Amino acid sequence: MRKPYSIGIDIGGTNTVMGIVDTRGNILGTASIPTLRHSHVKQYLDELHTELSVMMERTDAIGKIHGIGVGAPGADRNGVIEYAENLPWEMPVRLAELISLRFGIPAKVTNDANAAAIGEMTYGVARGMSDFIMITLGTGVGSGIVADGKLLQGHNGLAGELGHAIVRPQNGRMCGCGRIGCLETYCSATGVARTAREFLHSTPLAPSILHDIAPEKLTSKDVYDAAMKGDSLAKEIFEFTGSMLGEALANFATFSDPEAFVLFGGLAKSGDLLLQPVKRAFEQHVISLWKGKVKILLSELKDADAALLGASAVGWTV
Amino acid sequence: MRKPYSIGIDIGGTNTVMGIVDTRGNILGTASIPTLRHSHVKQYLDELHTELSVMMERTDAIGKIHGIGVGAPGADRNGVIEYAENLPWEMPVRLAELISLRFGIPAKVTNDANAAAIGEMTYGVARGMSDFIMITLGTGVGSGIVADGKLLQGHNGLAGELGHAIVRPQNGRMCGCGRIGCLETYCSATGVARTAREFLHSTPLAPSILHDIAPEKLTSKDVYDAAMKGDSLAKEIFEFTGSMLGEALANFATFSDPEAFVLFGGLAKSGDLLLQPVKRAFEQHVISLWKGKVKILLSELKDADAALLGASAVGWTV
Numbered sequence: 001m002r003k004p005y006s007i008g009i010d011i012g013g014t015n016t017v018m019g020i021v022d023t024r025g026n027i028l029g030t031a032s033i034p035t036l037r038h039s040h041v042k043q044y045l046d047e048l049h050t051e052l053s054v055m056m057e058r059t060d061a062i063g064k065i066h067g068i069g070v071g072a073p074g075a076d077r078n079g080v081i082e083y084a085e086n087l088p089w090e091m092p093v094r095l096a097e098l099i100s101l102r103f104g105i106p107a108k109v110t111n112d113a114n115a116a117a118i119g120e121m122t123y124g125v126a127r128g129m130s131d132f133i134m135i136t137l138g139t140g141v142g143s144g145i146v147a148d149g150k151l152l153q154g155h156n157g158l159a160g161e162l163g164h165a166i167v168r169p170q171n172g173r174m175c176g177c178g179r180i181g182c183l184e185t186y187c188s189a190t191g192v193a194r195t196a197r198e199f200l201h202s203t204p205l206a207p208s209i210l211h212d213i214a215p216e217k218l219t220s221k222d223v224y225d226a227a228m229k230g231d232s233l234a235k236e237i238f239e240f241t242g243s244m245l246g247e248a249l250a251n252f253a254t255f256s257d258p259e260a261f262v263l264f265g266g267l268a269k270s271g272d273l274l275l276q277p278v279k280r281a282f283e284q285h286v287i288s289l290w291k292g293k294v295k296i297l298l299s300e301l302k303d304a305d306a307a308l309l310g311a312s313a314v315g316w317t318v
Numbered sequence: 319m320r321k322p323y324s325i326g327i328d329i330g331g332t333n334t335v336m337g338i339v340d341t342r343g344n345i346l347g348t349a350s351i352p353t354l355r356h357s358h359v360k361q362y363l364d365e366l367h368t369e370l371s372v373m374m375e376r377t378d379a380i381g382k383i384h385g386i387g388v389g390a391p392g393a394d395r396n397g398v399i400e401y402a403e404n405l406p407w408e409m410p411v412r413l414a415e416l417i418s419l420r421f422g423i424p425a426k427v428t429n430d431a432n433a434a435a436i437g438e439m440t441y442g443v444a445r446g447m448s449d450f451i452m453i454t455l456g457t458g459v460g461s462g463i464v465a466d467g468k469l470l471q472g473h474n475g476l477a478g479e480l481g482h483a484i485v486r487p488q489n490g491r492m493c494g495c496g497r498i499g500c501l502e503t504y505c506s507a508t509g510v511a512r513t514a515r516e517f518l519h520s521t522p523l524a525p526s527i528l529h530d531i532a533p534e535k536l537t538s539k540d541v542y543d544a545a546m547k548g549d550s551l552a553k554e555i556f557e558f559t560g561s562m563l564g565e566a567l568a569n570f571a572t573f574s575d576p577e578a579f580v581l582f583g584g585l586a587k588s589g590d591l592l593l594q595p596v597k598r599a600f601e602q603h604v605i606s607l608w609k610g611k612v613k614i615l616l617s618e619l620k621d622a623d624a625a626l627l628g629a630s631a632v633g634w635t636v
Contacts, residue, residue, distance in 0.1 A: 154575020161572040254479040257472020
């Protein structure tokens with residue numbers, strides 16, 4: 001019989017959050033440590049081990065852990081981090097192996113968007129689906145692609161970099177990756193702020209409460225708040241953002257023929273403000289084979305727990 | 319022990335070609351019947367059965383067939399053809415089941431581009447690869463995506479419609495599918511002829527032997543022949559076509575992180591004329607993660623046998 005609990009570890013740029021989770025996604029206990037306190041990965045793992053040991057004892061989970069799942073930036077398919085901008089340790093870090101040895105429990109490491117996809121499939125809105133695409137709309141845009149019930153990995157473990165799919169090959173926005181017209185430049189939180197600055201600049205006389213905010217300080221949250229107050233320019237910004245995303249999803253459908261797209265992350269919390277134009281643009285742009293057939297859903301995982309749940313879901317797959 | 323032979327059946331709009339193939343891709347015997355002779359699928363299968371029985375006897379293959387693979391237009395993941403423009407039979411046709419029952423041998427049906435991908439993986443240039451994308455450049459553009467050693471199917475068995483990925487969302491060409499800017503409108507044989515007509519029309523004074531051909535009669539073969547004779551306008555047309563394809567492949571890489579792209583079909587026979595600009599544009603447009611890392615290869619399967627070999631390769635997977 002499978003052991004009843006999984007450990008999830010989400011390694012963020014600031015904090016590392018860990019927790020013990022049961023098969024239904026109930027969180028028995030959580031703890032967190034600063035990711036950057038130790039410049040040597042060994043000391044970091046020592047602290048992680050201490051915290052988790054205490055938690056396992058407290059929740060009566062010792063000997064009952066099926067596996068450890070880890071969400072970490074830049075992890076390849078073997079659980080090795082070759083390079084991660086925000087982590088202080090000497091690279092490469094063979095993280096899956098190190099954690100597995102340290103805890104005596106099998107461990108698997110994947111990147112954040114992939115963990116989110118597995119989490120959604122295990123506990124969330126994609127339960128029972130074999131083919132779907134998770135789109136994470138945060139500071140950037142990430143993605144995790146599930147095909148035939150398994151995460152698409154690719155030759156180097158880098159599959160699903162859909163934030164850098166080019167949606168405007170001509171006259172597109174400059175992306176941080178050095179290329180032009182990436183999805184991320186339009187449909188991330190920073191993309192929304194960028195759209196707001198463009199719209200405000202090009203229509204200086206359009207009435208909008210967003211004019212009251214200094215352009216360089218404008219955030220996607222400001223645009224959301226304004227839209228919820230009925231500001232029509234702010235609503236137009238969401239309309240534009242959703243249309244760009246829907247058009248991109250229509251193109252992604254030609255690739256893996258998904259049953260659904262699941263939207264996750266800060267922007268996805270905008271609900272219908274984003275979802276309606278996404279759906280409209282998807283139906284308008286998708287090839288007739290898929291018209292009316294592909295679900296576009298918002299994540300059901302609570303934002304605070306989603307990364308942890310995603311990581312713990314990976315723990316079931318070791 | 320696995321039986322030594324596989325039967326491949328390629329159902330084309332005009333002829334159905336069948337053959338018996340060994341594990342190395344040697345063809346022991348082939349035959350062909352007209353696809354459209356019978357308006358009832360039962361009679362068609364009777365004739366298929368007669369031809370194959372004779373062939374099996376002649377090649378001493380009775381009792382030695384591992385499976386039957388079929389390449390057919392419009393087949394879904396269960397081997398059912400729901401709709402196919404060029405087939406005369408009453409739809410839907412449960413082709414995999416019908417063939418399997420008729421021959422007493424397990425059968426699997428897939429569409430032509432998928433069969434080509436499996437063929438390339440079994441006998442061709444993608445041997446040993448787990449992650450690659452097959453692009454078929456014919457009258458249209460098709461694709462078959464292999465991920466983790468298996469064909470990507472998708473929720474409805476329709477994965478890999480990359481000919482209808484939109485590469486020019488703005489000011490793109492009208493596609494037969496009713497949308498704008500599909501890859502197929504640029505990088506198919508008909509796309510090349512269309513580019514030629516556009517270039518000839520917009521530069522009426524550019525010296526080119528292509529001016530000697532009536533625009534409506536111009537084919538991609540004419541452009542190829544002219545380019546091989548050194549015609550600079552014709553070379554420019556290939557340069558444009560290859561650039562569009564390379565740019566599209568760079569976008570496709572973000573999806574499944576392939577080890578290679580394999581180009582197949584009429585246009586792929588243009589060799590370096592097409593391959594050089596494809597490679598150049600790919601490296602120019604791909605995100606830095608993949609620069610210099612993804613192979614772009616031409617199919618190694620002989621054109622006349624490729625569809626048959628692809629179908630027979632599917633026969634090994636029953």
